[in-house]
Amino acid sequence: MLSKSTEYAIRALVFIQLRNWEQKRPGVGEVAREIEAPEAYTAKILQTLAKHKLMDSAKGRGGGFFFGENQSSLTLYDVIHVMEGDACFHKCGFGLKSCNDHNPCPLHDKYVVVRDGFFEIAKTETISALSDSIRRGDAVLNRIV
Amino acid sequence: MLSKSTEYAIRALVFIQLRNWEQKRPGVGEVAREIEAPEAYTAKILQTLAKHKLMDSAKGRGGGFFFGENQSSLTLYDVIHVMEGDACFHKCGFGLKSCNDHNPCPLHDKYVVVRDGFFEIAKTETISALSDSIRRGDAVLNRIV
DNA sequence: TTATAAAAGGATATAAATATCTTTTTATAA
DNA sequence: TTATAAAAAGATATTTATATCCTTTTATAA
Ligand code: FES
Ligand code: FES
16 A cells, blocks of 8 residues: 555646646645645645656746646656655565565565556556546546545 | 554464464564564564454463464455454555545556455465465575575 | 745654553463 | 463553644745
């Protein structure tokens, strides 16, 4: 499972993408409301994402968050990596100090399949692809209730 | 990813099973040493497992931990359920308040495959099967280095 | 040029997970 | 019956994740 912070980050980026497509640059308040996260905490997360150049920000009046040219194909992996590192893609599912094909734990063979499946999703799915499925109405960003 | 506590629990149970097969009932100290976990913390975890009847314990001289008759086919799911609940099998991977087939988040279709894959492992793998793969020499309980 | 709106930065606070320590209960061996 | 070994129970401590608050910097509009 991803950390709450990572989930907030992913949903925030998707929302920013959706608004950007409408020629808007949402601010912290709007993002926090939309992803149903505490505002001050959302601010910290957006700050982290901007610092790592996953998206861009503009200070001052009329400012907000947005994607620049070279930030269009951001993958889930990129976001996870910045927010919580990539232990989840490498760790032994049985809790050993490392995962090793040639000296496996008893879960290794089966666990690796699942772990790699998640890695594949993370490397393949992009913020803009997720956003697009919402724009098309095939998926939702939040629950009504 | 499972919590550290859950990992300790699984490894502890596997070790207890291995020792039981040698007609031994290990105590907290022996278990903690083997799974490389802090002793007092291991004690708490074993206490939780015993309280939930996942294995049995005997107090006093010559006491220790062991599996009773009806505790032989303990699944990983049982252990995870007791240690951290089963959110990981139900939660929305995108962080929505619930996961819903008919009102999916943009990750749903792909995420559910991975999540269900893990659920399948958890429901299928048993402590005794994992232990047996170690006894046979096909897998390890800990890393030399 | 000043007032205002916005993000950045820094300092704290709270909650949850991980870890330790001490006392109590229980069983057994001497 | 007493001393000892072991788990159970309870209290406390530490660390990490989550969350809040206050101040500073920056850009823009009036
Ligand atoms: S060694 Fe445990 S998952 Fe690879
Ligand atoms: S709705 Fe998100 S994983 Fe099912």
